[in-house]
Amino acid sequence: MLGDKTYVIEYELVSPIAVGKEHILPNLKKGFSADRIVNRVDTEGLPFRKAAEVQEDLNGFIKDEPQHIKEVCCHDRKLELLASCFGIARHRLDTLINLLEPEKTGVIIGVGADVTAFENYEEELLKHLNSGSIPINELFTRINDNGIKLNSVNNPYDLYSIYLAEKFKAAAFQKSVLTACVSSTQAIALGYDAIKNGEAEVVISGGTDSLINLLAIISFGKLGVITESTEEVSCRPFDLHRKGTLAGEAAGFVVLASESFVKEHNLNPVAELLGYGNTLDAYKITAPDPEGLSMTAAVENAINDSKISSNQIDYVLAHGTGTRHNDELELKALEQVLPKGTPISSTKDRHGHAIAAAGIQEFCILLELMKDGYIPKNLNTKNPCQTELDIVREDRQANIKYALTSNFAFGGINTVLAVKNEIDGIRS
Amino acid sequence: MKIYITKYVASYPTDFKKVIGSKIFRTEFTYGLIEPRRDSEFFPNRSDEKIMRSDVKEAVVLINELLRKSNFKSTERTPLFIANGAFIEDSNKYLQRVMKVYETFTDELGEKEKIHRIYRACPPLIALETLTNSTMSYVAQYSGLKYLNSTFGNTSQSFSLVLKESLNTLNRDDVDRVIIGATNCSGNYSFLMNSSVVGYTTGWRESAGVGLLEVVKSDTIPKGALCEIKDVKLGLKVPSLTEQKIDRKWNKIAKIGESDLIICSGAFTSKENQKDLEYCEDSGAKSKSLFESYGNLGSANSLLGIIEGIQMFDASIATVNVVDRDIYGRESIIKIKKC
Numbered sequence: 138m139l140g141d142k143t144y145v146i147e148y149e150l151v152s153p154i155a156v157g158k159e160h161i162l163p164n165l166k167k168g169f170s171a172d173r174i175v176n177r178v179d180t181e182g183l184p185f186r187k188a189a190e191v192q193e194d195l196n197g198f199i200k201d202e203p204q205h206i207k208e209v210c211c212h213d214r215k216l217e218l219l220a221s222c223f224g225i226a227r228h229r230l231d232t233l234i235n236l237l238e239p240e241k242t243g244v245i246i247g248v249g250a251d252v253t254a255f256e257n258y259e260e261e262l263l264k265h266l267n268s269g270s271i272p273i274n275e276l277f278t279r280i281n282d283n284g285i286k287l288n289s290v291n292n293p294y295d296l297y298s299i300y301l302a303e304k305f306k307a308a309a310f311q312k313s314v315l316t317a318c319v320s321s322t323q324a325i326a327l328g329y330d331a332i333k334n335g336e337a338e339v340v341i342s343g344g345t346d347s348l349i350n351l352l353a354i355i356s357f358g359k360l361g362v363i364t365e366s367t368e369e370v371s372c373r374p375f376d377l378h379r380k381g382t383l384a385g386e387a388a389g390f391v392v393l394a395s396e397s398f399v400k401e402h403n404l405n406p407v408a409e410l411l412g413y414g415n416t417l418d419a420y421k422i423t424a425p426d427p428e429g430l431s432m433t434a435a436v437e438n439a440i441n442d443s444k445i446s447s448n449q450i451d452y453v454l455a456h457g458t459g460t461r462h463n464d465e466l467e468l469k470a471l472e473q474v475l476p477k478g479t480p481i482s483s484t485k486d487r488h489g490h491a492i493a494a495a496g497i498q499e500f501c502i503l504l505e506l507m508k509d510g511y512i513p514k515n516l517n518t519k520n521p522c523q524t525e526l527d528i529v530r531e532d533r534q535a536n537i538k539y540a541l542t543s544n545f546a547f548g549g550i551n552t553v554l555a556v557k558n559e560i561d562g563i564r565s
Numbered sequence: 566m567k568i569y570i571t572k573y574v575a576s577y578p579t580d581f582k583k584v585i586g587s588k589i590f591r592t593e594f595t596y597g598l599i600e601p602r603r604d605s606e607f608f609p610n611r612s613d614e615k616i617m618r619s620d621v622k623e624a625v626v627l628i629n630e631l632l633r634k635s636n637f638k639s640t641e642r643t644p645l646f647i648a649n650g651a652f653i654e655d656s657n658k659y660l661q662r663v664m665k666v667y668e669t670f671t672d673e674l675g676e677k678e679k680i681h682r683i684y685r686a687c688p689p690l691i692a693l694e695t696l697t698n699s700t701m702s703y704v705a706q707y708s709g710l711k712y713l714n715s716t717f718g719n720t721s722q723s724f725s726l727v728l729k730e731s732l733n734t735l736n737r738d739d740v741d742r743v744i745i746g747a748t749n750c751s752g753n754y755s756f757l758m759n760s761s762v763v764g765y766t767t768g769w770r771e772s773a774g775v776g777l778l779e780v781v782k783s784d785t786i787p788k789g790a791l792c793e794i795k796d797v798k799l800g801l802k803v804p805s806l807t808e809q810k811i812d813r814k815w816n817k818i819a820k821i822g823e824s825d826l827i828i829c830s831g832a833f834t835s836k837e838n839q840k841d842l843e844y845c846e847d848s849g850a851k852s853k854s855l856f857e858s859y860g861n862l863g864s865a866n867s868l869l870g871i872i873e874g875i876q877m878f879d880a881s882i883a884t885v886n887v888v889d890r891d892i893y894g895r896e897s898i899i900k901i902k903k904c
Contacts, residue, residue: 165684182681203807240801250652250695259667266668270588273664277585277757284764286804286811286893293892294697294719296578299804308801311895312726315649315697315718323715327730334733352663355684356692417645417714419705422613422693431711547693548702550714 144399144406146391147233149226150501151198151218153189153385154488157225161505165513166532170487172371178256178351185358188384190349191218191487198224205287212257212280212289215248217387218494219297219345223304230305230483233392236402239308243337245327246298246390247320247344248313248492253290254350267459301341301390309337311486315493318456318546319415320344320411321389322496325554326413328393338398343390346493354384362460372490373517374457374483375464375528384457385489389497391504407504411539411555412442418549425466425549435551436543440474440503443555445539448476450555452512452535453526454503454542457483458490463545468524468550471543475526482529486516496544500554507537507558566782568732569790569904571742572634573872574627575776576602578751578859586756592765596751597859599613599623609707616694617703618654620748623775624700625707631744631777632708639709642740646730647701647716647725650749650863657753659694662686700748704777710744720833721889722799723747724867725897728780729797735782746777749863759833759861762892763811768834770860789807791875792901795884800896813894815844821898822848824886828874829854830866831890845888853877867899878903 148158153171155161171189180186198221199210210217223230254264258276265272281288287296298311310331314324321344328340348357357363364371364381371383399406414435420426440447453475456467471481473520484502491498506512514529515521543553572879578597586592601622602608608630609622617625637643653659666686670679688694694703698716705711713734717723724747731743749755751773780794781787802816813831821827827845829852832838838856845852855862855869862869867889874885887899 139742147782179676182677182679183684206806206807231903239803248697250692250697252695255663261842262664262667263670266664269586271753273660274585274587274753275589275659277761278590278592281757281761283590283761284811286762286806287809288758288761291754291761293762294757295722295891295893296806299893300806302803303806306803308803310726310799311803312719313723315579316701317696317698317714327715330730330733330737334737336729336733342572349682351680352687352691355687356695359687359689360692372713415713415715417702417705417711419639419709419711422616422696422702422706434711541877546698547696548698549705550698550702 141332142281142396143329143410144394145391145408145410145504146394146404146406147230148501148504149222150389150498151191151222152387152488152498153191156191156193156343158501158505159246161502161510162509170516171489175349177349180354184365185354185363187371188349188354195221207289209289211553213292214347215297215345216300218347218386219300222388222390223301234305237306237339240314241338242297242305242307242308243309244302244305244307244341245312245314245324246301247324247493247496248294248297248315249320249346251291252350252353256351262323297345307341316546316550318492318495319544319550319552320493322544322552322554323415324413325391325496325500326552329410329413331396332393338395340393341390342393344494344497345388346491347386348384348492349386356366357384370517372486374459375468375522376518377520377522379459379461379464382460382485383489385491387491387494387498389494389501391500399561406560409508409557409560411557412439414438414442414553416462416551420549422548425462429466429469431465432545432551433473435553436470439541439553439555442452447474449539450475450479450541451537452540453479453481454499454540455481455483456544457485459485468522468526471526472524477525478527480512480527480529482513482515484513486552499542503540503542503556507540510534510536566784567783568735568780568794569787570778570792570794571781571787572631574631574727575869575872576623576627577774578772582634585799594756594769595860599773602626616690616746618750620750620773621700621703624746624748625703627775627777628704628708631779635779640705642712643699643710644713644740644743645705645710646714646726646727646735646745648747648864649700649716649718651719651755651758652695652697653754654750654752660687702795719864719865720891720893721863721866721893722895722897723864725797725799725899728899731780742779742781744777744779747865747868748775749773749865758893762850763813764816766812766834768836770833772859772862774865774869776863776865776872786904790904793904795900795902798898803896804893804895813890815890816896821845821886821888822850824850824884825882826850826877826885827852827888828870828885829888832856833861871899871901
């Protein structure tokens with residue numbers, strides 16, 4: 138139904154800060170940070186040795202998966218994270234899944250670039266180096282079973298949306314959004330659109346990504362965005378002395394539903410997704426527009442699309458990567474639109490930057506913050522950048538009725554979501 | 566309000582190579598390459614070119630040719646949606662320096678030194694070279710398109726999703742036109758990805774392809790309109806990962822035959838293509854495929870199918886159904902009508 142409101146009715150997260158959404162708030166409140174020397178990959182000798190990784194053993198969450206999916210999870214961290222995320226929520230979702238009509242249910246997943254964890258296949262790779270063959274071809278062909286739907290490495294990106302679609306019996310569509318650091322933010326925005334357009338009445342939107350492998354850490358490090366491990370803390374969003382970001386990983390999803398679906402099934406929504414802004418810098422792929430005009434437009438469009446005014450925004454969970462360019466321009470963009478004193482903070486100092494899963498990770502965190510009325514401080518910010526916004530320095534309780542969450546991507550893509558906590562007249 | 570395609574630009578592969586996939590597993594494949602037009606006034610600058618795939622370079626040239634025809638003003642709020650195939654043309658070349666390092670590894674070498682050597686060998690811009698939104702971002706950078714956007718990928722169904730998104734945007738938003746495109750790059754990365762999923766068979770053939778369309782909404786037929794888009798349908802199929810083997814049979818959910826011509830795609834071999842054509846002809850319509858000319862064009866299959874359909878409009882062909890099934894067996898149907 139065109140114009141139907143869009144509600145969040147479920148969500149789940151696997152992240153360095155919380156394996157399971159119920160751990161988000163306790164870990165935020167106790168000032169937990171996953172910033173540490175990488176455990177899963179040997180990084181000795183690299184200038185970038187720290188990252189935020191999911192430390193927990195995830196096997197228990199995928200124990201009900203068929204054996205071949207479990208095996209692929211051993212190779213494909215993105216699938217392992219996503220399958221674990223579903224595994225955590227599996228029993229809770231049973232009732233909801235039974236309500237879904239397949240042809241009215243869709244899935245949209247944001248996914249990051251495929252970076253093979255070569256360190257896991259060193260022995261196999263070495264075998265092919267002097268054999269006269271192309272080593273990478275032999276390696277991939279050897280690892281992947283010919284004609285089995287799931288590759289172990291080098292999967293088509295649609296694998297992840299198809300995985301969730303099978304779980305939710307979502308036949309309307311399975312879309313994969315490939316827009317780097319805004320992939321899952323756009324997945325949520327496009328889910329909102331699909332409900333508004335009547336393309337679906339329920340959309341499962343989310344993302345999965347991991348930077349925790351040797352080549353990914355090196356490539357982002359060489360790009361100059363990851364803080365060297367000589368620093369005491371890796372990520373200081375909105376701090377004058379920020380040096381870069383903290384590599385991360387995460388997977389998560391939200392279940393978005395139309396107002397009519399919510400009413401028909403007498404559901405209790407968590408929040409209302411009010412609207413979004415989505416723009417391109419059209420400047421340079423290697424650097425954001427120094428004027429931040431399109432970033433500003435994304436913030437403005439999110440507010441306008443939501444039919445609220447900027448002075449109603451109670452809090453912004455910012456992209457806040459801790460890189461010089463991003464934080465400076467993000468502040469500039471937010472300052473252009475929001476009133477003086479609007480509280481903003483970033484939680485990347487605790488869970489790192491999950492690239493394609495950054496948006497879903499932070500959206501899930503925002504939902505928890507709004508539910509509890511809790512604004513977390515920027516954990517590592519000692520010398521805040523000069524701004525008329527309120528860079529939050531101490532944790533606080535506050536009623537967060539309206540909030541924004543922003544993400545900005547390499548290549549100049551800016552996506553901002555607007556969320557409302559209080560659900561007028563719909564909660565039973 | 567109806568939706569029309571008013572302009573198109575496209576580039577096709579011109580150079581075809583038959584190469585060995587795996588010596589050990591005795592696989593080989595043919596792939597078609599696009600030769601970007603370096604002499605074009607719109608060809609990207611040298612520093613950008615170094616980190617662009619050939620299909621992206623050509624997309625930059627094409628977007629400027631399209632927008633010149635459209636009298637585009639950079640202040641306009643024109644959305645841009647792109648479908649993208651594989652993101653690495655030749656993973657061997659791209660990782661050559663890293664793999665060379667592995668050749669220097671000896672049993673005596675410590676882990677720290679090994680990792681340091683990999684670090685030194687890793688190309689500095691590897692993260693940008695493999696960026697999944699590089700086509701969209703470069704097209705924006707070289708054209709000034711700044712508004713709503715997304716990149717869908719990376720199976721052949723992604724173009725149908727892009728087209729559907731453009732129709733929804735035109736129906737909902739305060740915009741009159743949308744630019745949509747598809748770029749597919751071919752090479753060993755794409756071959757290894759696709760052939761592992763559906764199972765390798767002899768005669769494997771894939772190609773690069775690039776195209777962009779201007780899509781507009783209007784109450785009346787716009788001047789120069791090439792076709793009306795009547796519908797875009799997805800096959801409403803949930804592929805099962807629980808069942809290990811892939812089912813790529815046409816699931817016959819959508820009626821593909823209600824048109825004068827069917828242009829079909831999705832096959833990776835001539836044998837598979839022949840079966841597709843027979844299936845389409847069983848529906849009673851004439852059928853055609855671009856496979857014999859180019860092979861599987863991945864995310865550009867349906868876009869180049871639409872252009873083929875437009876070129877084939879004549880006295881006997883007024884409606885064309887462009888049908889595709891992707892690597893997971895998901896069907897899509899795009900219905901176009903002569904204006």
